[in-house]
Amino acid sequence: MSNSGFETKDEQEPLRFISKQEAEALETELLEDYRFGKQQLIEIMGHNCAMAVTKVYPLKTLPKKQPTVLIICGPEVNGAIGLVCARNLRTYDYEPTIFYPKRSLDNMYKDLTIQCEKMDIPFLSYLPTEVQLINDAYNLVVDAVLGVEANSEEGKEPWATILGIMKQIKIPIISLDIPSDWDVEAGNTEGIKPEVLISLSAPKRCAVQFSGKHHFVAGRFLPYDIQKKFELNLPKYSGTECVVEI
Amino acid sequence: MSNSGFETKDEQEPLRFISKQEAEALETELLEDYRFGKQQLIEIMGHNCAMAVTKVYPLKTLPKKQPTVLIICGPEVNGAIGLVCARNLRTYDYEPTIFYPKRSLDNMYKDLTIQCEKMDIPFLSYLPTEVQLINDAYNLVVDAVLGVEANSEEGKEPWATILGIMKQIKIPIISLDIPSDWDVEAGNTEGIKPEVLISLSAPKRCAVQFSGKHHFVAGRFLPYDIQKKFELNLPKYSGTECVVEI
Numbered sequence: 001m002s003n004s005g006f007e008t009k010d011e012q013e014p015l016r017f018i019s020k021q022e023a024e025a026l027e028t029e030l031l032e033d034y035r036f037g038k039q040q041l042i043e044i045m046g047h048n049c050a051m052a053v054t055k056v057y058p059l060k061t062l063p064k065k066q067p068t069v070l071i072i073c074g075p076e077v078n079g080a081i082g083l084v085c086a087r088n089l090r091t092y093d094y095e096p097t098i099f100y101p102k103r104s105l106d107n108m109y110k111d112l113t114i115q116c117e118k119m120d121i122p123f124l125s126y127l128p129t130e131v132q133l134i135n136d137a138y139n140l141v142v143d144a145v146l147g148v149e150a151n152s153e154e155g156k157e158p159w160a161t162i163l164g165i166m167k168q169i170k171i172p173i174i175s176l177d178i179p180s181d182w183d184v185e186a187g188n189t190e191g192i193k194p195e196v197l198i199s200l201s202a203p204k205r206c207a208v209q210f211s212g213k214h215h216f217v218a219g220r221f222l223p224y225d226i227q228k229k230f231e232l233n234l235p236k237y238s239g240t241e242c243v244v245e246i
Numbered sequence: 247m248s249n250s251g252f253e254t255k256d257e258q259e260p261l262r263f264i265s266k267q268e269a270e271a272l273e274t275e276l277l278e279d280y281r282f283g284k285q286q287l288i289e290i291m292g293h294n295c296a297m298a299v300t301k302v303y304p305l306k307t308l309p310k311k312q313p314t315v316l317i318i319c320g321p322e323v324n325g326a327i328g329l330v331c332a333r334n335l336r337t338y339d340y341e342p343t344i345f346y347p348k349r350s351l352d353n354m355y356k357d358l359t360i361q362c363e364k365m366d367i368p369f370l371s372y373l374p375t376e377v378q379l380i381n382d383a384y385n386l387v388v389d390a391v392l393g394v395e396a397n398s399e400e401g402k403e404p405w406a407t408i409l410g411i412m413k414q415i416k417i418p419i420i421s422l423d424i425p426s427d428w429d430v431e432a433g434n435t436e437g438i439k440p441e442v443l444i445s446l447s448a449p450k451r452c453a454v455q456f457s458g459k460h461h462f463v464a465g466r467f468l469p470y471d472i473q474k475k476f477e478l479n480l481p482k483y484s485g486t487e488c489v490v491e492i
Contacts, residue, residue, distance in 0.1 A: 034364050035357035039285045047293075054486050091466050092486050111281035118280050119469045220337050223365045240300050240338050 046084020048218035073100040074145040082144025083112040145180035292330020294464035319346040320391040328390025329358040391426035
């Protein structure tokens, strides 16, 4: 058995930015053919996102006295990943605060919420409309609002107001997978401008528009045959790193 | 909100080695009160075990030409954690081979097995009785056979034969949580002698008998209130490490 399948791809083959349809097909394959569980994938991705945050913003480099991070969670999968990210950041001694205005009734989401609550992570009951309060209270904002599946939510409340506030935020924003008012493929040149983008599994088409400082891919868990089938040409992850900067 | 709860414990408070009853109570609390999912805990623990393996036996230090690792999986939770450990080691470019003679019919176990199969991890249909074949073919053996719950399995076949073979193995053995022919509390002075022990959540009483080279605790994910309630006095995990050597 050779491990050549996991070695560096030829430098000539560029990383691919996948379409919405490909992203959905990839997820279906992971769930149905490879039999990954939803809970399992959300746990892996949330952990990977927290690791990326610690790489760009190590605890000791945070400008505020307290290592506070605001995590804004949407109603679907991206929000669940945000909850896991928050829980992991807490174990790394960050002080996450969660804003999760539309809670899913699904048991898995409830359980992820309870885990955070029982780890004494505070939940905000509303987002301050005075943006300066956010800039002053937190070092970072994690945008776990809307992912691949939720673009139709954008114009709806409370998301329209929340995205409006997020556009004015001056502290760094870390977006999970898709910046939240961007289209998965077309992006949004007028949208929020995250400093960090963490592409889950593989970068989506919109990521070509990303002009922030750090773009990570969190897809080391992806079986090689899937990477090959979707011609992802992912960069080599070093050592035991679960994310790679591109 | 202070993060002092996560800081170093007073050096005077020794790490506790918990009883079987405490281990069961801790697990029940994680599942029922903190609402962790079984799939979620198994994923976290399997990942942590793979990380510990990479720390003691980095890819480049393995004596054999191929980075082979044999993972022996039992019928219950320890075996499932072994499957996740194997999958993670594969993504770190190790070449795991799995021996999993008594497969659970539970869907979660089946899914974890399929994930490994579809990542081209070979499964052995039997364990060579000629121990030299194991010593020659693999760099390491991961003992994921019997955990806290499965001591009654020890005397039964195929486990009695497998444990007999494992006792003769000369390459390093890494035991997950409880070395497989040890009692959770009393240990077993005549039992297998792992070079590495990875205690999951917290060390069990038997671990006082461990005389191998490296003892890790994989319990960073444990909510602080649980650590406090069970007076675990866990050592400080550095940076974003998920395991700590004690």
